[in-house]
Amino acid sequence: MLSYILRRFLGAIPTLFVIITASFFMMRAAPGGPFNLDRPLDPTVMANLNRVFHLDEPLFTQYLRYLRNLLAGDFGPSFIYRDFSVGDLFANGLPVSIQLGGGAIALALLVGVTAGVYAALRQNSFADYFVVATASIGTTIPTFVVAPILSLVFGVWLGWLPAGGWGDGAIANKILPIVTLALPQIAVIARLTRGATIEALRSDHVRTARAYGLPARSVVITHTLRASILPVISYLGPAAAALVTGSVVVETIFGIPGIGRFFVQSALNRDYTLVMGTVVVIAIFVVIFNLIVDLLYAWLDPRVRLD
Amino acid sequence: MTDPVLSVSGLDVRFATPDGDVHAVKGVSLQVARGETVAIVGESGSGKSQTMMAVMGLLASNGRVAGSARYRDQELVGLPLKRLNTIRGSRITMIFQEPMTSLDPLYRVGRQIAEPLIHHRGLGRRQARARVVELLRLVGIPEPERRVDSYPHELSGGQRQRVMIAMALACEPDVLIADEPTTALDVTIQAQILDLLADLKARLGMAIVFITHDLGIVRRFADRVYVMKSGEVVEEGPVGRLFAAPAHAYTRMLLAAEPTGRKEPPPDTAPVLLEGRNVKVGFRLGGGFLAGPPIEINAVDGVTVRLVRGQTIGIVGESGSGKSTLGRALLRLNHGTGQIRFEHHDISRADRREMRRYRRELQLVFQDPFGSLSPRLTVGQIITEGLLVHEPRLTRADRDRRAVEAMREVGLDPATRNRYPHEFSGGQRQRIAIARAIILKPKVVVLDEPTSALDRSVQKQIVDLLRDLQARHGLSYLFISHDLAVVRALADHILVMKAGRVVEEGPTDAIFDAPRHPYTQALMSAALGHATRPDTAHAAG
Numbered sequence: 001m002l003s004y005i006l007r008r009f010l011g012a013i014p015t016l017f018v019i020i021t022a023s024f025f026m027m028r029a030a031p032g033g034p035f036n037l038d039r040p041l042d043p044t045v046m047a048n049l050n051r052v053f054h055l056d057e058p059l060f061t062q063y064l065r066y067l068r069n070l071l072a073g074d075f076g077p078s079f080i081y082r083d084f085s086v087g088d089l090f091a092n093g094l095p096v097s098i099q100l101g102g103g104a105i106a107l108a109l110l111v112g113v114t115a116g117v118y119a120a121l122r123q124n125s126f127a128d129y130f131v132v133a134t135a136s137i138g139t140t141i142p143t144f145v146v147a148p149i150l151s152l153v154f155g156v157w158l159g160w161l162p163a164g165g166w167g168d169g170a171i172a173n174k175i176l177p178i179v180t181l182a183l184p185q186i187a188v189i190a191r192l193t194r195g196a197t198i199e200a201l202r203s204d205h206v207r208t209a210r211a212y213g214l215p216a217r218s219v220v221i222t223h224t225l226r227a228s229i230l231p232v233i234s235y236l237g238p239a240a241a242a243l244v245t246g247s248v249v250v251e252t253i254f255g256i257p258g259i260g261r262f263f264v265q266s267a268l269n270r271d272y273t274l275v276m277g278t279v280v281v282i283a284i285f286v287v288i289f290n291l292i293v294d295l296l297y298a299w300l301d302p303r304v305r306l307d
Numbered sequence: 308m309t310d311p312v313l314s315v316s317g318l319d320v321r322f323a324t325p326d327g328d329v330h331a332v333k334g335v336s337l338q339v340a341r342g343e344t345v346a347i348v349g350e351s352g353s354g355k356s357q358t359m360m361a362v363m364g365l366l367a368s369n370g371r372v373a374g375s376a377r378y379r380d381q382e383l384v385g386l387p388l389k390r391l392n393t394i395r396g397s398r399i400t401m402i403f404q405e406p407m408t409s410l411d412p413l414y415r416v417g418r419q420i421a422e423p424l425i426h427h428r429g430l431g432r433r434q435a436r437a438r439v440v441e442l443l444r445l446v447g448i449p450e451p452e453r454r455v456d457s458y459p460h461e462l463s464g465g466q467r468q469r470v471m472i473a474m475a476l477a478c479e480p481d482v483l484i485a486d487e488p489t490t491a492l493d494v495t496i497q498a499q500i501l502d503l504l505a506d507l508k509a510r511l512g513m514a515i516v517f518i519t520h521d522l523g524i525v526r527r528f529a530d531r532v533y534v535m536k537s538g539e540v541v542e543e544g545p546v547g548r549l550f551a552a553p554a555h556a557y558t559r560m561l562l563a564a565e566p567t568g569r570k571e572p573p574p575d576t577a578p579v580l581l582e583g584r585n586v587k588v589g590f591r592l593g594g595g596f597l598a599g600p601p602i603e604i605n606a607v608d609g610v611t612v613r614l615v616r617g618q619t620i621g622i623v624g625e626s627g628s629g630k631s632t633l634g635r636a637l638l639r640l641n642h643g644t645g646q647i648r649f650e651h652h653d654i655s656r657a658d659r660r661e662m663r664r665y666r667r668e669l670q671l672v673f674q675d676p677f678g679s680l681s682p683r684l685t686v687g688q689i690i691t692e693g694l695l696v697h698e699p700r701l702t703r704a705d706r707d708r709r710a711v712e713a714m715r716e717v718g719l720d721p722a723t724r725n726r727y728p729h730e731f732s733g734g735q736r737q738r739i740a741i742a743r744a745i746i747l748k749p750k751v752v753v754l755d756e757p758t759s760a761l762d763r764s765v766q767k768q769i770v771d772l773l774r775d776l777q778a779r780h781g782l783s784y785l786f787i788s789h790d791l792a793v794v795r796a797l798a799d800h801i802l803v804m805k806a807g808r809v810v811e812e813g814p815t816d817a818i819f820d821a822p823r824h825p826y827t828q829a830l831m832s833a834a835l836g837h838a839t840r841p842d843t844a845h846a847a848g
Binding site (some may be wrong): 123205206209210211212215216218222223226227300301302303 | 391
């Protein structure tokens with residue numbers, strides 16, 4: 001088990017290396033640079049800036065310098081947020097995004113799995129159609145529509161919750177962003193759970209459980225629930241990595257200081273170090289969550305062997 | 308009859324489908340006395356399983372049941388689920404055809420056997436566990452203290468069926484319903500499971516309802532028989548009388564459906580057609596990045612085969628013995644090694660393009676008549692597809708004419724050639740697969756379990772067809788099968804395979820009458836111990 005985890009982490013190193021290398025050179029192949037502003041800078045100032053940030057060196061030297069610094073845990077300075085290093089930006093923003101993303105995952109699992117199982121048990125009933133229809137709508141309505149509506153209804157009209165802002169992490173401030181993030185996930189999870197549950201209910205071993213007079217509740221909870229959440233677990237790996245690394249739309253609309261907004265801003269501004277930092281952080285989360293998924297899967301399904 | 312423990316009368320089962328209601332069981336009545344073994348016999352679709360599923364309240368959600376099914380004085384039809392659940396799994400238990408999937412893969416077998424004990428008997432986990440170990444010992448699982456913590460996938464098919472039987476016996480039922488419990492198992496395992504059931508019945512005295520299509524099992528095992536056809540009981544009676552003097556035409560047809568006849572060996576002068584020397588096929592399991600070296604397994608381990616013109620070699624063995632893999636290796640359809648000659652050509656090293664010249668003369672028919680025909684092509688297209696490759700100059704009209712010819716030859720109505728495979732029955736589909744092979748006028752046909760998925764009466768027709776085609780075209784067959792009755796009727800020479808090796812070979816009669824290798828002996832006694840001998844069945848019909 002431990003050796004498996006260790007091997008997985010060792011196996012992730014080449015993956016991360018390829019991702020870092022590819023993004024580094026692709027990013028630098030894009031035209032422009034961090035100091036190409038609307039109003040051109042004075043050439044001497046530009047040259048000075050480039051020298052300070054080592055942008056005047058050959059590309060490969062810069063690449064090696066970046067790798068060396070990264071190994072030492074240094075993501076480098078941000079070109080745009082001049083007073084912060086990339087590490088500082090993540091240290092401040094990541095906890096915020098993780099709280100929102102984690103909350104959204106928990107909420108999505110709770111509601112999505114419940115709705116999915118409920119619909120499957122009443123297949124082709126009104127309740128089932130309602131869940132399926134709601135889930136379809138949930139996947140089609142984008143967050144940039146849901147977020148302002150929620151903010152307007154619950155923040156402005158009803159006044160129950162803050163319409164935006166982080167409020168130093170007050171619970172009330174987290175509710176709307178978490179719900180916004182969770183809604184599309186609830187839709188997907190409900191559909192996955194429903195499908196898997198229906199399949200499990202038709203399986204031979206559930207017929208066995210029924211033939212042996214086990215009460216309906218134990219048939220569902222013991223003999224179908226585990227099978228129903230297996231596909232959800234597979235789905236959650238990459239989805240969770242995306243959630244905890246923040247959402248541009250949600251953070252922008254609710255005015256939340258997470259790391260989601262860095263994706264777009266850093267790319268548009270050619271904030272090289274911040275782009276790389278974002279890529280590295282997301283890649284690490286994907287690796288970690290995929291490992292967690294595999295461990296969970298093996299724990300839930302004894303047929304899966306890790307070694 | 309005195310004191311029926313289970314009595315079914317006027318039972319009706321209907322399934323609502325988009326094409327209207329399907330009336331699967333039509334007014335079936337049957338009684339099971341205490342301690343009696345009753346067999347329900349019929350071919351697929353006869354409603355034999357659905358009758359018992361209805362009794363147990365296990366019909367699919369679109370199924371509806373009417374009529375009566377009583378356990379002692381308790382009516383089961385329409386009984387509320389809570390009350391039904393006090394009877395099923397406790398007083399009436401059931402084992403199923405599919406040992407591989409009937410247990411929940413996610414839980415240890417001990418826990419699954421314990422569930423009915425805890426639920427019906429109110430045992431605690433610890434008491435239940437002790438009883439489970441006892442039950443596992445009873446059903447002949449070695450090392451029950453250790454096996455109680457196994458997961459189903461860690462057990463073989465036979466062991467899983469033993470686990471199911473342990474679960475069925477846990478609450479000491481009055482009736483055990485066994486739905487084709489040995490169909491999915493190899494013959495030697497089948498015999499063990501049947502012996503176990505007979506032994507347990509003698510010791511514990513419950514009644515057994517045995518649902519099966521295998522008359523050999525019925526004869527050996529049952530006291531009384533119900534014969535079902537198209538949802539109705541057509542005949543009923545004690546085993547002895549039913550086999551000696553079957554009253555209904557359908558019963559007589561079932562009894563006569565054992566394949567009969569013998570194949571004369573080809574003359575000694577017949578030329579060798581296909582020969583494989585020291586054929587080996589290895590597979591690698593596991594291995595990969597940081598996971599260490601893979602495990603090598605030889606599925607076929609140095610087999611030599613010589614097929615002469617007009618000969619039929621039967622390759623028999625249990626699942627996993629390498630018989631299909633050998634068949635494929637001889638046709639160069641896998642990565643096997645060894646010297647393979649077809650007529651005068653060494654084809655051991657021929658690549659795909661070179662092999663194409665020989666393909667039309669080396670044809671293959673598969674086991675699964677449902678999976679091996681493309682559902683998106685018409686039957687005419689399926690049959691003539693090979694002609695597109697091997698006789699590309701034929702016009703559409705020529706191909707159509709050839710399709711008509713081939714379909715006539717395998718006994719299909721040529722007018723149906725524009726239909727799709729799903730509109731045909733299993734036996735008809737197997738005829739389509741045979742037509743697809745013989746339209747190319749091959750010399751050698753490898754038949755990989757071509758009759759295993761078919762009912763006995765249909766099997767017999769396919770056997771007759773194969774024999775007829777062989778006589779007419781001088782074909783040579785490699786007939787791969789685990790069904791010894793069919794092999795005996797078709798083959799003149801037999802290879803017995805076990806774990807990738809040939810353990811015995813020789814003329815059919817010699818192998819059947821005087822098997823020398825212990826494995827062959829085990830195979831024969833397991834299969835023929837409960838299979839009707841073709842000659843006696845014929846006499847009875």
